[in-house]
Amino acid sequence: MGGDGPGVTERTRLRRMREKGSHRREDLDAVLAAGWLCHLGVTVDGVPMVVPTAYGVEGDRLYVHGSVASRSLVRAPGSTVCVTVTHVDGLVLARSVFEHGVNYRCAMVYGVPEVVTDPEEKLRGLRALTEQSSPGQWEYVRKPSRKELAATALLALDLTEASVKTRSGPPDDGDSEDAELGLWAGVLPVVTAFGTPVPDPALPAELAAAVPGHIAERAGRRVDGGEG
């Protein structure tokens, strides 16, 4: 691989490029902006509980619905949670079982969540949550009523303690002894995309066919906003 340096050094350099960690805010923002579903880890009675839930980012805060964490919040207010956002980009198919892996982008955010009570922040947070997964819907659909707003628990997490890990590129054994085995190796990409909108069967036919532009334009597009 390459040839612009001694084998081992080159390999080390490439490996470092393929799997990397970061604490840079812009790397965190990129991973968070590319998704809308996180896995929220909370401790309930001393046991970790991992729940998938939608999130939204607004400024320096990440918002999730409080309902999923309510058991934890009630029993252990002020306890730390972990929010993990993962994008899978491909299966790394190496020449040996040992070198198999995954190309991914992952962000982990730790913090003590705050229950949002300020009505204005609650609206901003819910808007961020809605727009993260479904841009355009906040303006298009009916916004929360006072009653609905009161019935919604919203948690905010500061983006102060976070890390990003990614892996990209081919397997690491391209310059190992296993390369002599003559086996195919590479990456099988994994792509998550939106399909064709499916109208609610309860809609009258005319309305069912009139998919709004902000929804229709997403069909076939990658969920993470990437190309290809």
Place this chain on the structure above:
Amino acid sequence: MGGDGPGVTERTRLRRMREKGSHRREDLDAVLAAGWLCHLGVTVDGVPMVVPTAYGVEGDRLYVHGSVASRSLVRAPGSTVCVTVTHVDGLVLARSVFEHGVNYRCAMVYGVPEVVTDPEEKLRGLRALTEQSSPGQWEYVRKPSRKELAATALLALDLTEASVKTRSGPPDDGDSEDAELGLWAGVLPVVTAFGTPVPDPALPAELAAAVPGHIAERAGRRVDGGEG
């Protein structure tokens, strides 16, 4: 929606059909079989840590690499972990912000992981792990050497304490007052599929073009094995 019964009852029945929980083993098996990446929740120094990692199922056990959980295992042997497997099927776009949601299939498995030391089970577990994400690779590539096997920590979790939650179908507000708003509503499907295999640049050209059948046939297919 329907009309084969009083409005409220019908609605209740449909809602129940759309979001459901299950403790049936066959429902658990279906969700686990449709994926290969989980989010593993472990408690480290009293704080939940949620890490994405590959898993494999063999019989009544789920296997994950021990490395990701090693910090936890060393500090708190015998502690309970949570393994969550989530498949996102679509965004539920309702007529109000409040009714927005996600169609998904999710399995949660709790248990105290066991470090696998028996060499035969270790091989079986690693095989399950490899074949879950990459069927055919175990036979195609070089299997673990004695040294590699010793260097790999493998955790096993019994599938005894587990639950499944799913949501499917259209939004729940098709027969609510909001249906009068004349807004489009429905589901924007989310589909995760394999792309075209990308050969390792380190491969000689001839070999690069010779993608093995068990890999080539996955291009364009859904990761969860579903149709469409």
